Amino acid sequence: MAEEVILRFDKVKFEYLHKKPILDEACFSLRRSAKVTLMGQNGAGKSTIFNLIKKELTPLSGQISVAAGATIGTARQTIARADAALSVEQYFSKDFELIPGNIKSRIAKALDAVNFDIPLDRKVGELSGGQQARLLLAYSLLANPDILLLDEPTNNLDKAGIDHLIGFLLTYDKTVMVISHDADFLNCFTEGVIYLDSFTHQTEMYVGDYYSVVEEISRRVEREQRENAQLEKQIKDRKEKVNFFAYIGGKLRKLA
Ligand SMILES: Nc1ncnc2c1ncn2[C@@H]1O[C@H](COP(=O)(O)OP(=O)(O)OP(=O)(O)O)[C@@H](O)[C@H]1O
Numbered sequence: 001m002a003e004e005v006i007l008r009f010d011k012v013k014f015e016y017l018h019k020k021p022i023l024d025e026a027c028f029s030l031r032r033s034a035k036v037t038l039m040g041q042n043g044a045g046k047s048t049i050f051n052l053i054k055k056e057l058t059p060l061s062g063q064i065s066v067a068a069g070a071t072i073g074t075a076r077q078t079i080a081r082a083d084a085a086l087s088v089e090q091y092f093s094k095d096f097e098l099i100p101g102n103i104k105s106r107i108a109k110a111l112d113a114v115n116f117d118i119p120l121d122r123k124v125g126e127l128s129g130g131q132q133a134r135l136l137l138a139y140s141l142l143a144n145p146d147i148l149l150l151d152e153p154t155n156n157l158d159k160a161g162i163d164h165l166i167g168f169l170l171t172y173d174k175t176v177m178v179i180s181h182d183a184d185f186l187n188c189f190t191e192g193v194i195y196l197d198s199f200t201h202q203t204e205m206y207v208g209d210y211y212s213v214v215e216e217i218s219r220r221v222e223r224e225q226r227e228n229a230q231l232e233k234q235i236k237d238r239k240e241k242v243n244f245f246a247y248i249g250g251k252l253r254k255l256a
């Protein structure tokens with residue numbers, strides 16, 4: 001079952017604004033337990049892909065399929081105002097219909113994964129911004145989701161926090177998809193890259209550790225930029241020719 005696909009994008013098209021595509025027939029699939037980086041330029045549409053997976057957005061066309069019963073987890077950016085008065089323990093327990101008997105040890109494990117030492121009776125509204133971000137990250141780990149989506153998880157972590165998170169992810173036997181600018185962090189645990197090309201709006205899969213894949217991609221991007229530059233020059237030359245002939249044509253017309 002190791003090769004079982006847990007998530008598949010099949011010719012997915014998406015745009016926020018008419019004729020401004022973010023994804024144009026994007027295709028990729030992830031097998032169960034895969035650990036991948038989602039890479040692309042700023043504004044390419046990485047967070048949009050996460051929102052599509054979470055079904056917070058709907059594709060214009062194409063299919064996004066998630067294996068039957070697979071759960072999706074992601075770290076929220078902020079603690080809702082309504083939850084500010086909850087203690088850490090109450091916050092972690094809020095989504096359970098039936099609170100598991102081992103909740104305290106599960107909370108401890110999740111907090112440990114991000115190296116966050118905090119009494120369980122502290123009010124979450126009293127935590128600093130960075131502490132809240134850690135809490136939310138730990139909270140996303142608690143549910144043990146089949147597909148874990150992490151958008152810049154290292155932003156509010158110190159070195160020790162990042163090391164703990166790497167350790168956690170290395171032993172996490174579920175699927176993880178990460179967006180991060182922290183190359184060292186990515187290189188420690190990802191085994192492939194999904195590259196979102198902001199020109200073609202398509203995705204490509206690369207297999208290998210982060211650094212070797214990045215090298216492969218940057219060689220490709222450089223080549224494409226060279227080809228684009230050549231194409232642009234050809235177009236510019238052609239336009240100049242057209243303008244020149246239009247100018248001559250105008251003169252001749254005037255003369256006539
Ligand atoms: N709700 C929206 N309405 C219109 N345009 C949007 C909306 N959300 C995002 N966009 C635009 O869609 C593009 C993709 O946004 P997205 O946030 O997915 O990019 P990203 O790859 O996550 O970028 P970053 O690396 O900066 O986080 C951007 O150009 C963004 O401005």
Ligand SMILES: [Mg+2]
Pocket residue numbers: 046047048
């Ligand atoms: Mg983003």
